[in-house]
Amino acid sequence: MTRTRRSLLAGAAAIAAVSFAACHTRTGKHRLKLGKGLRDLSDQTLDFYQSLGIRHVVMPTRYSVRVSRRGLVPRTDTGPASDAPRQPWNRDELSRIKSRIESKGLNPAMVHLGRMNLVTLGRPGADREVDAAKANIRLIGELGIPVLEYNFTPLRGSEGYSRTTGPSGIGLRDYDEARTRNLPPLPNVGEHTREQMWERLESFLREVIPVAEQSGVRLALHPNDPPVPVYRGAAQPVRSIADQIRLIETVDSPANGITLDTGVTTEMGEDAAEAIRYFGSRDRINHVHFRNVRVDIPYYKYLEVRHDAGDCNMLACMQAFSDVGYRYLLIPDHTPAFTGDTVGAEMSWAFAIGYLQSLKDAAEA
Amino acid sequence: MAGDWKPRLAENVSGLDESTLRWVGQLGLEWVALTVTENIDIGRKGYWSRGDIENVQDRCSAFGLRLACLRLPARWLDGPRLDNDERDRAIENICTSLVSAGEGGVAVVEWPWSAEARWGKDISSTEVLDRLAHFGDGVMETAERAGIKMSLRPNDVQRIGVSGPARVFVSLAQIERYFSTIPSPANGFTMSHRTIPGMEADTIEAIRRIGAAGRIHHAEFNSAAILPPRGSLGEYPNSLAVMRAYKESGYVLAIVSDHAESFPTDLRENKIGCSYAHGYIRGLVQAVNA
Numbered sequence: 270m271t272r273t274r275r276s277l278l279a280g281a282a283a284i285a286a287v288s289f290a291a292c293h294t295r296t297g298k299h300r301l302k303l304g305k306g307l308r309d310l311s312d313q314t315l316d317f318y319q320s321l322g323i324r325h326v327v328m329p330t331r332y333s334v335r336v337s338r339r340g341l342v343p344r345t346d347t348g349p350a351s352d353a354p355r356q357p358w359n360r361d362e363l364s365r366i367k368s369r370i371e372s373k374g375l376n377p378a379m380v381h382l383g384r385m386n387l388v389t390l391g392r393p394g395a396d397r398e399v400d401a402a403k404a405n406i407r408l409i410g411e412l413g414i415p416v417l418e419y420n421f422t423p424l425r426g427s428e429g430y431s432r433t434t435g436p437s438g439i440g441l442r443d444y445d446e447a448r449t450r451n452l453p454p455l456p457n458v459g460e461h462t463r464e465q466m467w468e469r470l471e472s473f474l475r476e477v478i479p480v481a482e483q484s485g486v487r488l489a490l491h492p493n494d495p496p497v498p499v500y501r502g503a504a505q506p507v508r509s510i511a512d513q514i515r516l517i518e519t520v521d522s523p524a525n526g527i528t529l530d531t532g533v534t535t536e537m538g539e540d541a542a543e544a545i546r547y548f549g550s551r552d553r554i555n556h557v558h559f560r561n562v563r564v565d566i567p568y569y570k571y572l573e574v575r576h577d578a579g580d581c582n583m584l585a586c587m588q589a590f591s592d593v594g595y596r597y598l599l600i601p602d603h604t605p606a607f608t609g610d611t612v613g614a615e616m617s618w619a620f621a622i623g624y625l626q627s628l629k630d631a632a633e634a
Numbered sequence: 635m636a637g638d639w640k641p642r643l644a645e646n647v648s649g650l651d652e653s654t655l656r657w658v659g660q661l662g663l664e665w666v667a668l669t670v671t672e673n674i675d676i677g678r679k680g681y682w683s684r685g686d687i688e689n690v691q692d693r694c695s696a697f698g699l700r701l702a703c704l705r706l707p708a709r710w711l712d713g714p715r716l717d718n719d720e721r722d723r724a725i726e727n728i729c730t731s732l733v734s735a736g737e738g739g740v741a742v743v744e745w746p747w748s749a750e751a752r753w754g755k756d757i758s759s760t761e762v763l764d765r766l767a768h769f770g771d772g773v774m775e776t777a778e779r780a781g782i783k784m785s786l787r788p789n790d791v792q793r794i795g796v797s798g799p800a801r802v803f804v805s806l807a808q809i810e811r812y813f814s815t816i817p818s819p820a821n822g823f824t825m826s827h828r829t830i831p832g833m834e835a836d837t838i839e840a841i842r843r844i845g846a847a848g849r850i851h852h853a854e855f856n857s858a859a860i861l862p863p864r865g866s867l868g869e870y871p872n873s874l875a876v877m878r879a880y881k882e883s884g885y886v887l888a889i890v891s892d893h894a895e896s897f898p899t900d901l902r903e904n905k906i907g908c909s910y911a912h913g914y915i916r917g918l919v920q921a922v923n924a
Contacts, residue, residue, distance in 0.1 A: 313899060320897065321910060437659025437698055577916045578662060584920050607660050607909075609653050611899055616909045619897075620661060623910035627917025631874055631924075 301590055301629050304378060304598040305622065309333045310366065314613055315373040321622050325598050328377035328414065330358055332366050336613045341442050341606045342432050346425040348458035349386035354397040357404035367412055378598045379489075379556055380409050382419040389423045390458065391469050399473060403480045410484030416597050417481070418489040418528055418556050421470050421507060423461045425493075426500035428452065435574065440606030444536075446497050446569040454502030463498075466506035467515075474520045481524040487597070489556035490516060491528040496537055496568050508568070510539055510547075517553045526555035532603065533558075535581040538567025542585035549593030557590065558602040559583065559625055573603050576621045587628040601625055638923040639881045643915065644702045644888040645908060646854075650690065655697040657905055661912050665702035666694055667744075667852070667890055672707040680710070681727035687738025702888035703742040703785070703852050704735060711745060714769040717761075725772035732773065736780030742851050742887055743777070744785040744824055747803065762802050770816035777820035783887070785851035786812070786823040806835045806844070813849055822851035826892055827876055837871040838879045845883025853880065854892035855915055877918040891915065 304325035305318050311334040318326065363380075370377050382402060387395040402419075409417055429449045435441045454460045481488050492513060493505035507516055513527050527548060534541040548554045561579030564571045576583060590599065604617035644665035645658050658666055668674070674686050682704075694701050710728060713720030735743055747766065777784050788803040803809050813821055825844070830837040844850055855876070880889070894907035 317897060317899065320895070435660075436662075437656050439660040575662060577913070577920070584917070584924055605660075608656050609901065609905075611901070611906070613899075615897065615899060615906050616657075616901065619906045619910035620913040623913025623915075624917045625913075627873075627914040628921065631917065631921035634872075634874055 299594055299596070300633060301587070301595065302378065302598050303622070303625055303629055304600045305618070306600050306602070307370070308339060308613075309336055310369050311336050312373075315370065315375060317613070317615055318622075319374050321619060322626060323375070323622065325376045325378040326370060327379045327381065327418075327598065327600060328363075328366060328370060330363065330366070330380060330383065332362060332369070338612050339614065341440050342430045343425070343427050346427040348424055348455050349384075349390070352387065352392060352394065354387050354394040355383065355385055355401050357401040358408055360408055363408060363412060367414075377412075377414055379416040379418060380405075380414055382417050384420070385473075388469060388473055389421055389466070390461065391465060395469075399476050402473075402477055406477060406480050406486050406488075407484050410481075410486045415485070416487050416489055416555050418491055420491050420493075421466075421473070422493050422505055423466070423503040424455065424458050424501055426495045426497050426505070429495055429497070429500075433572070435572075435605065438608055439575070440608075442573045442603065442605075444495050444571055444573075446495065449497075449500055452501050458501065458503060460502035461504055463504040463506060466504045470506055470516070471519050474516075474525060478520045478522050478525045482522055487524050487526055487555040489526050489528040489554075489597075491556075491558070492530060492533045494530065494533045494536075496533055498568075509537055510534070510544060513548070517548070517551065523552050523555075526553040528556040528558060529554045530558040530560070530602070531581050531583070531586050532560035532562050532573065532579075535562050535579065536564060536568065536571050538564060541581050542589040545586055545589035545595075546593060549590065549595050554590075554593075554595055555597050557595070557597070557599040559586070559599060559621075560602040560604075573605070575605055576601060576624050583625070584628050584631065587625070587632040591629075591632040599625075639886075639919070641853075641880065641886055641919070642702045642888040643912070643919065644890050645912070646890045646892075647903065650693045652697075654903055655694065655699060657903075657909075659697045659699055661909060662916065663912065664698070664700060665888055666699050667703035667705070667742075667888055668701065669705045669744075670707075671704050672709065674704075675707075679727075680724075682731040682734045684734045684737050687734050687740060691738055691740075701738075701740050703744055704740055705744040705746065705787075706731070708746050711747065711769075714765060714772070715747065717765050717768075721768075722772075725769065728773055729776040732777045732782045732784075733780045736777075736782050740782065742783045742785050744787055744852055746787045748787075759802050766802065766812065767815055770812070770818075770821060774816050774818035774820045778818050782820060783822055783851040784820050786821075788823060788826070788829060805833045806830070806840055810844070810849075813847075819848060822849040824852040824854060825850045826854040826856065827871065828854070828856035828892060830871075838875050841876065841879035841885075842883050845880060845885045850883070850885055851887055853885065853887070853889045855889050855911070856892050873914070874918055874921060877915075878922045881922045889915065 302325045305323045306327040385398045387398045429444050433441050433443045493508040496508035531541040534544050561576050561581045562571045562573050601621040604621050607616045610616040642665040644667050646667045646669050647654050648670040713724030827837050891908050891911035894911040896904050897906050900906045
């Protein structure tokens, strides 16, 4: 019998109800962890988020106290600059970063693994990058950080993004796959089929998930964003709900989970709350990005908007996270550009965090 | 969604500069409440003309905004408050302003009454109430005909060091007594739910009861209760319950943020703290509509 994605998701609500009863009560102790990604470790940034009520953060892997502006449109992905394998993190450096964050009353709850060019491109030296990933997993396990997020793409479809203007001049990011459809492969990246990408991903998972289990660390794979099938000849392996289901079934372990990105899920034309109940009831959501979009053509054309202004019902998502007893970090992602905002975009992040805090309070009431 | 409760989510602004109006629009708000209004009176006539109001509306609409509420300049109330020679002319000018505001599409005009420092110590509360009654008799009928809802700003009971008989609006009973004295439907007040616990009243019950009676004409949503640094959550009612009470009371006029936290890096008009507050308020409205 063929299992369809829809039929899989259809049973999610019932499983979620069981999960809810088992681990969580509405009046109870479990609380969602609203957090924030950090780009720097300055007093200004750490004090600001702490004073907004944030207690859990994504820990950067570089110690910087310079507040920097994040561009609305991502930089063009030009592929690897060299074939040197990625090196494992330095324990002292990570410990120093962690201490700095903790000194401000914040809890480092997640780290991003960073890019693995040789692994994703299937090049010589990939085994050394896998070893580095394993070392990093063990290290964050020892530091008590429960989740490691990673991406798996040979090349991100970054050239499909553009800056546009929304109501009252707010800066927004849009995506249109038509901008990149006829672009050739990059010489330093080449062409990569979907089958090749899955072979590499499965191999990676079989190597690292046992290490993650031993280290008490959960991995969270962020779906390919934008979720297009191919970009410059490079297949994007995890770009649909079906792909995410395939991922968690490849190695059946809570350590092998996903980042549930409400924006990407909506870009796929899917109901994000339904997806949360599916993956959450199976305990396979290990990290969450909360953002919103208005979709024109699923997978291919959409506009990233303010958190309250898109197609995704954020309240329904928050309720679903609460109902399934989701225990890891939940961060706002991709805010629009408010005119006259600070370098750290504090105005736009304050709005997003206020909105999500409100939905969280309502979902937990 | 169709059928959802849609109060006029707005922000109190002190001016109509581009950066402020752009910010309000970028927050997704459709309404503004202008609190500093003496300078919209072109030519310093002492009242607002229809043209004055249209200028403000045009300025707002250039940013996709509409005017939800205008606050009368405090100085325009000096005559009625101090009961001096300017009293009746001031009331006449205010009536002219209300007609202009109504013609210009403004729904609510807020009026501040307190002027403690200038009243002196000898004035009795009875005298203050008499002056209030005279003012109300003079303006409410005009406001009603002009389609304007008048919104009294109560005394802030939490302000330290202010007391005395002149402060006649420090309890809900006093405010409601004024509604009985002048029962025009134009006579209402600004509900600032930060102040209600200080009045030893139940905030939720007050919003439901006074709101259902149509006497809440402007609402300041207390941000101190929703942002952790100010703490003291126990002092304040649950924000979701407050928003639900507004919905249940049928309140559809403006809701603005109030006493938003200010951050060390904050921008003019406390824009970062207010942005947090408006994010929070937006979520509450969505939650009570779910």
